[in-house]
Amino acid sequence: MFDHVDAVNLARAQFAFTVSFHFIFPAFSIGLASYLAVLEALWLSTGKHRFLDIYRFWLKIFAIAFAMGVVSGIVMSYQFGTNWAVFSDKTGPVIGPLMAYEVLTAFFLEAGFLGVMLFGMKKVGKRLHFAATCAVAVGTFISAFWILSANSWMQTPAGYAINAQGQFVMAGSWLKVIFNPSFPYRLVHTVIAAYLTTSLVVGATGAWHLLKNPADRNARTIFSMAMWMAALVAPVQIAAGDAQGLNTLEHQPAKVLAMEGDYDASPNGAPLILFGLPSNGEGRVRYKVEVPHAGSLILKHDPNAPLPGLKDYPRDQWAPVAIVFWSFRIMVGLGLAIFGLGLWSLVARARGKLYDWRWLHRAALVMGPAGFVAVIAGWVTTESGRQPWTVYGLLRTQESISPLAAPAVASSLLAFVCVYFAVFGFGTWYILKLIAKGVEVGESELDDAPIRTAGITPAGQQP
Amino acid sequence: MSVDIDLATIWAFIIAFAVFAYVVLDGFDLGIGILFSSFAVGEERDQAMNAIAPVWDGNETWLVLGGGGLMAAFPLAFAIVMPALYPPIIAMLLGLVFRGVAFEFRWRDPRHRGFWDFGFTAGSMVAALAQGITLGALLQGIKVVGRGYGGGWLDWLTPFSLLTGASVVAAYALLGSCWLIAKTEGQGRRRAYRLARRLGVVTIAAIVAVSAATPFLTHDYYTRWLTMPGILLTAPVPLLVGVLSLWFWRALDREEEYRPFLLVIALFALCFVGLGISMYPFIVPNQVTIWAAAAPASAQRFMLVGTGIMIPIILAYSGWSYWVFRGKAGATGYH
Secondary structure (H helix, E strand, O other): OHHHHHHHHHHHHHHHHHHHHHHHHHHHHHHHHHHHHHHHHHHHHHHHHHHHHHHHHHHHHHHHHHHHHHHHHHHHHHHHHOOOOHHHHHHHHHHHHHHHHHHHHHHHHHHHHHHHHHHHHHHHHHHHHHHHHHHHHHHHHHHHHHHHHHHHHHHHOOOOEEOOOEEEEEEOOOOHHHHOOHHHHHHHHHHHHHHHHHHHHHHHHHHHHHHHHOOOOOOOOOHEEEEHHHHHHHHHHHHHHHHHHHHHHHOHHHHHHOOOOOOEEEEOOOEEEEEEEEOOOOEEEEEEEEEEEEEHHHHHHHOOOOOOHHHHHHHHOOOOOOHHHHHHHHHHHHHHHHHHHHHHHHHHHHOOOOOOOOOHHHHHHHOHHHHHHHHHHHHHHHHHHHHEEEOOOOOOHHHHHOOHHHHHHHHHHHHHHHHHHHHHHHHHHHHHHHHHHOOOOOOOOOHHHHHHHOOOOOOOOOO | OOOOOHHHHHHHHHHHHHHHHHHHHHHHHHHHHHHHHHHHHHHHHHHHOOOOOOOOOHHHHHHHHHHHHHHHHOOOHHHHHHHHHHHHHHHHHHHHHHHHHHHHHHHOHHHHHHHHHHHHHHHHHHHHHHHHHHHHHHHHOOEEOOOOOOOOOOOOHHHHHHHHHHHHHHHHOOOOOOOHHOOOOHHHHHHHHHHHHHHHHHHHHHHHHHOOOOOOOOHHHHHHHHHHHHHHHHHHHHHHHHHHHHHHHHHOOEEEEEEHHHHHHHHHHHHHHHHHHOOOOOEEEEEEEHHHOOOOHHHHHHHHHHHHHHHHHOOOOHHHHHOOOOOOOOOOOOO
């Protein structure tokens, strides 16, 4: 029996590890694909070669990030079966079709046009190439649509019945399954997060090169575009996050209470705990710093509205509060910092100093990885907050596991950790090297790489 | 709950189609990966890489459709087979990680190119071997208890599964060499012809060995293949394999460009038909039929709509992408 519990925790660790690593790449490539489409559109409409240079610069980075996203994504689709077989058996009839639609409408689209996007400019011409870039960008969005629908269904299941074999089956309409109560909020919040993550990486790249050479025109273009994105979208993201919080309170109140650290009920309005050390054992937050009534103000938009506490729920239905409490604060803190960066850039822009304020550039540089951290922290919050369930309120994580021996899961976990750190470590390093090099005038095409590196004269057209 | 019988059969064919598409499409690029280390550093390797770089990602997507489709259409089978084949599946996934990133990484880091080239070969080899082992382990049978896998985590490891593993490595390498025949010129092409000859012998020997061993795995296979009246239906399969092998040889002798590749695909298709004869209507041999494993009709019908619309579209634009990159890959790549 102890063996079994061990296998559960190892499988959870493995899923958390592989999905966190995986999500870094789509969080970047969703935004980057759209950015590339915008750059190519600008090039086609203005005819300025600068935009093509910037496009080709980011395309090389996109190729690396996308490859890492693909290979780490295949792992995810099979991990449902290898580690979570009971979950697959029970939920396959409901969320399986959503993932199948993701493959059919998104993965093939991205993969089918990626080759043309990377290597096909001279073969298909500008217009078709632009169409391929757009197809890849749209594909990344469609992919987010389906996988978030499946994930949201696990959080807020709807439109289902349970059959004689204990499987969840669709009841009523697939629209109810797909557009389950939390899905629209999660989709908006996640896609905006991906755009912000990309804009911060792009902004940091621009800032790095502006710090080295304030007259660098390409760096100026990159930095300005990224700061527009951050300034305009960060406030939208805060509103989207607030809406998702209210939605979570409605459908998964215990999760919100864990995020807030509210162990005890607050009949006269809950405080907002800024910091503290939550302890499930003691059922309280130690050393807490709180603002009275602010919790209710945020969650209910009314300072005196009563809120329940975790103690109103059975002890065996509490999420790991310490993790959720802190990951939530990291996400929100970084979100506010991104908002601040956006505001700062607006002030600088209004005064005509966008390319001159070095402290702004330094801040943008430091904030480069902030999007990734915020996105992972957000996912940790929502997924850990769903515990102890895989399907909220219906199927426990402990009951979702494959019949596996702990040594099998432990060795595969170890293998994933070693391979991911090595392979994706190299990949990240290659991306950083490209970023450090910066946009070159007359940036080479990605498909020139084989020629250059092979030391063969570029022969031009193929027969 | 009623399971629509026709629907389950339709889905069995759709999954089979996805798996076959995967085996053929990723088969040739995994095959090139397996052979990669034997190519000369420089032009020959670059040429081989160029022959697959624009299409490998699309090829691999069929694997996701096979796995995802299995989970959606036959969740019980997915839930039994994946834990039973835990180590080979994980090994396959890790192998695919190495070879997938090598496409980009080798160009980005000349100092470590040797390492990524090695990763490309090793990853392709491991993935192919694991897929072959998976096939063998499925064929030899999986222990089922209740609605789950009931065996140990090394049950898959038998001489038979190792034989099928090695067979798939050889078969993919053969397909890869035939793709190179069609896509390359000069030195690389001459080498591809030589490789195709040797690998042709190995692959056909492997087909014979696996076919000879299969009927003796369980009584059911024996009855299907080697007793009347089943033998009337099954006898043409090995006969056709023989005919295709001879044809393949003639095509190599005449140094034809595309025919060897197409004939190997036909050979794969025959093996696939043989597999179908052995398994149908079971999805886990002797344990779970496609009807027992089928998701409810609501799920299968919902996906059938999307599949019916999307697969032709996917085939169209994937075909277009192949068309764009048609012709010889050449030493200088796609320019």
